[in-house]
Amino acid sequence: MNLKNLLSLSLVFLLFAFITEAQTKKQRAAAGYVISNYEVECMGTGMDGTQLIKVWGFGRNPDDAIYMAKKNAVHAVIFKGILGGKPGCMTRPLVNQPDAEEKHREYFNSFFSNGGRYLQFVSQTGDGKVDRIKVSNKDYKVGIIVAVMHTQLRTELETAGILKELSRGF
Amino acid sequence: MMKKYALIVIFILSTVIVFAQAKKPTIMVIPSDNWCIKNGYVQTQDVMGTSKTFPDYKKAVQNDTELLMVLSKINTLMADRGFPLKNLESVLKSLETESANVSMMTSKSGNDLAESPIDVLNRTANADIIIQLTYVVNQNGPKRSITFMMQGLDAYTNKQIAGAQGTGQPSFATELTVLLEEAVISYIDDFTSRLQDHFNDLFKNGREVALQVRVFNGADFDLQQQFDWKGEKLECSEIVEDWVAANTVQKRYSLSSSSENRMIFEQVRIPLFDDRDRPMDTRRWVRDLRTMLTGAPFNTPVKIYTKGLGEVWLILGEK
Amino acid sequence: MKKIYFCIALTFGVFYLSAQDITNSAKKVKNQVISSEYNRNALTIIGLKSESPLADQLAKMIDTLKISDKFYTNDIGFRNIPYNTVINLFDKAQQDRVFKTDVLKLLNEKKVGQGIMTRWFNRQPDGTFNTSVLKERGIYNSDDSDLSIATASKRGESSLMDAGLGLVDHSYILVLGFSDLMTMDQYYTKTEAKPETRTMNGVKGNMIGLLYKLNFNDSVSAVFYQDMWVNKATADSKAKIAKFDATTFPLVPVKNVIMPVQATQYNAGQSLAPKVQKTQNQLLQDMVNSSMTNVMNQLTYQISEFKVKAQIYKTNPIAVKIGKKEGLGFDQRYFVFENRQTPGGQQYSSRRGVIKSMSVADNRSVATGETEPSYFYQVAGGKIDNLGMFVEQRNDVGLNLFLGYQQDAMSGFDARIEYYMGRLMYGKHKGIAKGLTSLKFYVDGGYNLGNFNNLDGKLPTTSEDIDLIRVSAGINKDYYLTHFLHFGPFVGFGIESATGKTSKYKAETYFIEGGARLGINLSYNIQLIGSATYYVMMAPQLKDADGTAVKDPGSYSDLFPDRAGLGISYGIRFMF
16 A cells, blocks of 8 residues: 555545544534433432432533533423432423423523533532442543422523413413 | 504503403312321211211311321412412311302202202312322331322312322331421422413313203293204204304313203313403303393393303203 | 572562452452442340350450440340350361351340340330431431431431431341360470470460341341331230240351461560560450451451442542541551443443551541541552542551562562551541551561671681571651652661571671662552662671680671671562
8 A cells, every 4th residue: 555545545534533523523512411311310309499319420521420410400300300219309390392492492502501500500419429430431420419499490491481380371 | 653652552462461361270279088088087967868978177177287287388389389279277267157158049940959068168169179188197117108199170170180199208217297298399399280281271272161051940941942043943952052162162062961951061161261352251151152042032031150260050041 | 690580580470460460350340349338337246155164254255345436236135145166177067057057046046136126126125116226326327428418308317317227237246256265284285395385375276256147128127017016005016026026037147257366475584475474364355355356357358348438528638538437447448449331331340549548537426517537648559539439448457578689788588577557556646647657667587698708717717608697677667659659768676697507607796777668569569669778787796606705706897798888679569
């Protein structure tokens, strides 16, 4: 194989790598601010107005994974409901409409942005204790226990016009 | 000039918005029959020669502190959601001081219904949605757990429109009142979420009501009397049914019973607003039918009797 | 030439051993996930009272034997059961029979399981139970993390109390038995020992430590709650009380430990004899105490539930929220783990580092949310962080063995034993004691067969082979410069004796040694060590073949050049 062919081949590989990376980035963007297959379970009934849950997040390092886990927690309360674990959490999500996330994409993109408003509705408990699994050279999976202030979250979404108040229309 | 027009439009719109609101259903929480019987809060009454057992709500609220706590907690959480509930204890007190008219109809009906305590309560409280509360304290050795159930029942269709139930985690150290409070907190959001679904359905598909058309004994005709109606010879019941079909949302109703003296319409879906965008209730909805029946060719006096938002009786023959 | 062969052999040995260690470690941890959850265990001690003349004394000592703060104490009203322990150290089948059948049957006959249940559920004289002990122990078991989660829950502190019920299944019974006990006199008679070898007094024999666990699984607990739980007088209370009295709660054999034990001291007049001779009672007490310690160390090594686990709370310095409540000792070793996952999805725990404690917090109280942590220093491994890495107790014996070669001064083969004495000195100290970490007492020995010429005219021969044996003892402290590199100054005092193979002349001298060592980790318990030692020799004593002292022997260096001064040694150190 002469040098010219080798260079061409290398260029092709590099291009492929860039495309793949771009595709991966695009996939991430399409998936949005969370990776939808996160795990969440109920840890019992939280204080009034809160949901006490254990949630997992992925990241390139444990810190990132913890941030992602907090996002996942708020996301779960809004869109998924808390189905597994101990009894005591709301099984129905705050937002029931299947297309609500897409319909209010702009709002949620801002809400769930890094350092966004979602942080006001979640607080980590457990004195810093986390469960951590290194799943590959580049990825960590971290589980944390958080309290999500679902009552305040509902008020936030009602103010934003995404949720209807119970007494609205009457 | 433009500013003036804009202001007028805004004023009209706001008026419309303010007034284009349906009447808020009233909700009341009561302990279920099952709970009352299990906890010994019952009374017996003689109903047509048979001794029947009924819940004794007054005894329950006077003696059971935990029940009061649960009712209070539910009321508080619902009030936080903008939906204050009718308080059972207050309603029971009103029952004692108010002279209730037991008979729904005058002597012409011929039926003096004996009312059970729940009927009296429902009539007095006039709650449109009853939340039936059941909880059981399970004991296994030192551990206690609560099996908790909330059923939201439409008072007049008797349909369950919302519910939440489950058994909490056992504990030997937690006080019973805390376990009960925990149960309410655990299930209230799922319950109100389903209630919200019901209200959404309400706004979309209309309110579900029940209609009964009855005939006094001394009426000039019964429901099988034929009339010339818009070029056709139709029975009165058929004419009434046509009217109901024309005045329900998506023609949704169910005629469950039809005889010469009685027609029972169920699952009737009436619009929330009339054609002048005013909130619709059963009385307003059935007024046009009354107008039609008092005019030619029927020319009969009609009495309207409403049971809150959900049920209306139209009785032909007398006022 | 010899040195070269030695170095090559050493190098190969090192790589072989470390490869073995790495392979075995990797294999071990790849197959299992270590749980980072730790709950306090409860312990009941039972002594087997034999027919030996010493039985009564031993029984009294077992009655007062203290259980470590690491355990809840489940005292059941008695601590000794008559049973003549006969153990054959070499008969596995017999040991198993004693462990899994004979003693187990005895414990069931004495209703030890029932006694433990009585303790946990605080049974009253009228037969009723209550949950006060469960609540108290549930709260005491919780840490700051549990408290934080409980505070965020509706149940609050009650959820910590509820956790007490889960601790019932962590109840263990440790049975101690002594067999073949004999005094040293009896032993010497039995072995027909020569009079000059009868240098000690005291007692020796064998000891068994048998560990059982109360089986309080779901089915046992269900039957207990359904058929025996009584907390107030009801129609069926009497029947339930009677049923509890008649029930034998199941015990499960867990582990057995058998070891020889002795409580001995050198006779008065012997060079190693204590200043004041201990009484037999004192010796027996030492034996019982050390047996308990040794058994618990063995069991902690073998049983996962006994190993303390906790998450790393902070770094720089490494802090973990454990302390006296968990039985933490000074300079105690812990492994740091991180859970990982194979591409196939199987999870395993990977060791990331090895740390040792440099402070022991007194946390023997209920968690408040601001528990003081204990601090650690790292002795091996890579980067450690506080985002999910956790530690597991891995006690070490506290002994190191060095094998190597020294050249230049005091050349020859070199061996050394080190003991971590800092552990014994921490005592009631509070806070970080960096000065005591990795502080060791060592005994070093060397041997060389050298050919010396020009023996300064003090020996009858001008050249002969000399056996050189040296022994020294001193203190050494390791400082960890990085995770894999440590530096250790030391100072000591020793004696060397040189014996002529031909002339039989013997020269002895004391010396002072001082220097520093540098160690590089091959694994957490194997290091390559290089030392630089400076020797200062004292005036020697020279004796001829008859043992008569030779006048004016001169200096040791004149006799044996190249013994004083700077010596460099290299070798391998094993940590146990």
